[in-house]
Amino acid sequence: MASAIVPNTLYLGPEVSVAETVGKLRCAGHSVLVIRCMESAPDRPDYIAALATDQLDLATSKTELLHLVLRDEDEQALQNAIDTATAAVAKWLCLPQAGGEEATDDTGHAGDCKPAFGKLKRPCHAVVVHCAAGVSRSAAIVTALVMTFGARLCGSTVLDPELSGTQPRIDGGAVGLKRALSFVASRRPVISPNEGFLEQLMAYEGQLRAGGGDDGLQPSFDPILHKARTVAAVCAVTPELARRALDNAGMDINRAAEFIFTGVVRSCMRQLLDFYKFATDHTASRHDFWSQYANLQEAAGDVSGALESRLRESRALQARLWDENDPTVFSDLLQDLTGCLDLLNEILDDPAAKEASKAHVQPFAYLARDAAKRLKDRFDMTVQEPSWVGSVSHLQKIADNAEKRLAKLEG
Numbered sequence: 008m009a010s011a012i013v014p015n016t017l018y019l020g021p022e023v024s025v026a027e028t029v030g031k032l033r034c035a036g037h038s039v040l041v042i043r044c045m046e047s048a049p050d051r052p053d054y055i056a057a058l059a060t061d062q063l064d065l066a067t068s069k070t071e072l073l074h075l076v077l078r079d080e081d082e083q084a085l086q087n088a089i090d091t092a093t094a095a096v097a098k099w100l101c102l103p104q105a106g107g108e109e110a111t112d113d114t115g116h117a118g119d120c121k122p123a124f125g126k127l128k129r130p131c132h133a134v135v136v137h138c139a140a141g142v143s144r145s146a147a148i149v150t151a152l153v154m155t156f157g158a159r160l161c162g163s164t165v166l167d168p169e170l171s172g173t174q175p176r177i178d179g180g181a182v183g184l185k186r187a188l189s190f191v192a193s194r195r196p197v198i199s200p201n202e203g204f205l206e207q208l209m210a211y212e213g214q215l216r217a218g219g220g221d222d223g224l225q226p227s228f229d230p231i232l233h234k235a236r237t238v239a240a241v242c243a244v245t246p247e248l249a250r251r252a253l254d255n256a257g258m259d260i261n262r263a264a265e266f267i268f269t270g271v272v273r274s275c276m277r278q279l280l281d282f283y284k285f286a287t288d289h290t291a292s293r294h295d296f297w298s299q300y301a302n303l304q305e306a307a308g309d310v311s312g313a314l315e316s317r318l319r320e321s322r323a324l325q326a327r328l329w330d331e332n333d334p335t336v337f338s339d340l341l342q343d344l345t346g347c348l349d350l351l352n353e354i355l356d357d358p359a360a361k362e363a364s365k366a367h368v369q370p371f372a373y374l375a376r377d378a379a380k381r382l383k384d385r386f387d388m389t390v391q392e393p394s395w396v397g398s399v400s401h402l403q404k405i406a407d408n409a410e411k412r413l414a415k416l417e418g
Contacts, residue, residue, distance in 0.1 A: 010195035012149060013161050017134050019149045019195055021141040026053035032133050033068045040099045042092055042136040043074045044144040077144045081203030089151040096152055099132050102159045146198035153187040154217060165190050172227050173219045181215035183227035184208050205230055234260055242267045279303050294323035310363040318370055321347045329381055341395050348375060348405050368416050372409040379406040
């Protein structure tokens with residue numbers, strides 16, 4: 008759902024949360040500016056209804072839509088969207104100017120909005136920024152808003168010493184990218200602007216002179232360190248291990264995470280295999296145990312052992328299936344059995360597994376034929392056509408194929 012970046016003022020979330028968020032704000036008397044960061048125009052009925060002008064008294068509440076056409080791609084230019092959004096938000100929220108100056112209205116007269124940043128007096132206006140998921144495009148725009156307006160938008164909370172990043176160079180001035188990201192992520196942890204957006208936000212920090220150093224041009228944000236922290240958080244590992252994985256993955260976050268998870272599975276493989284060996288030895292009737300054991304054996308390269316476990320899985324399923332009288336449970340078990348037999352059939356047809364699978368061709372042929380016959384007998388006893396009628400011919404095809412494979416092997 009939408010996250011309150013600045014309560015009652017700035018919200019960030021996915022498209023599906025817009026109707027609820029706008030509805031609540033309007034019911035509380037807020038006028039709402041919705042900033043849409045997507046390629047497509049809105050087509051959700053609840054979204055369109057939430058922005059309709061006839062829903063509430065226009066004297067107390069209104070809505071406006073600002074559509075920023077953005078793709079979630081590294082190559083997508085962001086600067087025009089940032090300029091449009093910051094101008095619209097400054098006007099909508101009547102934000103004061105930086106440096107302690109009083110705000111002015113459209114007539115040029117000084118307003119009553121002074122930069123006592125923890126207690127700003129603003130009209131009852133709010134801004135909701137969204138994209139499809141509220142993770143990349145809209146997060147980049149909200150981060151840019153926090154960078155641009157700093158305490159004028161967020162109050163003194165953005166100056167919290169617990170947040171990483173340099174403090175603004177002037178009272179109420181722009182905030183660096185590192186601090187802005189830290190602030191937004193503390194309210195919505197799932198944000199993850201794509202690499203292209205981060206590079207453009209780094210450039211924007213320079214334009215704002217919001218970085219470190221006397222001139223504000225020293226970058227406050229280290230993209231490599233940010234990647235390492237992201238991988239560390241996602242994979243629950245130390246930043247040092249995350250950095251090594253990134254180095255090996257050419258700084259690609261997805262590949263780095265894959266390297267880490269693969270390494271974890273490999274390091275635990277022996278223990279997992281031993282556990283499921285023990286479990287299946289002592290509880291042979293649990294088909295789910297056999298399925299997990301087979302998955303691990305395949306990952307470890309034990310094709311023959313995995314085939315044997317799949318056969319045991321199918322036998323355990325059949326042992327339950329034919330005595331089951333509940334139609335729903337029967338249908339679910341039959342689906343599991345069909346999936347298991349399909350997988351066995353596919354493995355036995357794989358030329359790469361030919362040698363390892365020879366010993367399992369005959370048992371599978373007998374098992375498949377028995378399953379097909381029993382299901383046909385069950386079908387013949389039904390009065391009304393069951394939901395699983397298609398499985399009758401499907402199991403028959405599996406059995407026919409299994410017998411052809413056996414005949415070819417014996418011939």
